[in-house]
Amino acid sequence: MKKRYALLFSPTLVEQPIVSKLARSYDVDINILNADVASGRGGKLIVELSGTEQDLDASVIYLSEIGVIVSEMVKELLFNQDECIDCGACTAVCSSGALWMDAEARLQFDVSHCVVCGLCVHACPMCLFEVSHEREA
Known part of the structure; x- marks a missing residue:
């Protein structure tokens, strides 16, 4: 567990x-x-x-x-990747390494590395991140 x-x-x-x-x-x-x-x-x-x-x-x-x-910590980060424009603004504030740009300049998100600090929520110009206060069991 x-x-x-x-x-x-x-x-x-x-x-x-x-x-x-x-x-x-x-x-x-x-x-x-x-x-x-x-x-x-x-x-x-x-x-x-x-x-x-x-x-x-x-x-x-x-x-x-x-x-x-x-x-x-019972919060998780929700990300609407379908609407992402791959600007990379969120990667500049993600110290956990959950967000990064791949070789094709596409944004990648690995939820297993996310510490739900919420900094990307404020950095994203498209408002595509949301902190959920209840995690599915």
């Missing part, structure tokens, strides 16, 4: 080896999709955790108990 979470860290939590403890003690695989964390100021991680449902639940409980603010 895989789930995506936004993890918000206080400055004191940044100094702790939280990610390695999750992997060792809770038997979850961690894929860091996006990170904005710095010593002394805290920050935010967007992660995809993989493991059994019980291990994921235990991981979230651990994170909450130590003071990490955990939010499951």
Whole structure:
């Protein structure tokens, strides 16, 4: 089972080896999709955790108990590719690599790399991106 979470860290939590403890003690695989964390100021991680449902639940409980603010990401990005003019404006703001221009200058979108940051929604001059707040199960 895989789930995506936004993890918000206080400055004191940044100094702790939280990610390695999750992997060792809770038997979850961690894929860091996006990170904005710095010593002394805290920050935010967007992660995809993989493991059994019980291990994921235990991981979230651990994170909450130590003071990490955990939010499951239940949003997805919807893209109307049929109307896209392949201008590439969205690729300039996509740090996850979900959007790119191929060799024929056609826009490509890989939803598995999308971290649903929403920056492309504002960058697209054709308004072809939309953030959906409920993901299909």
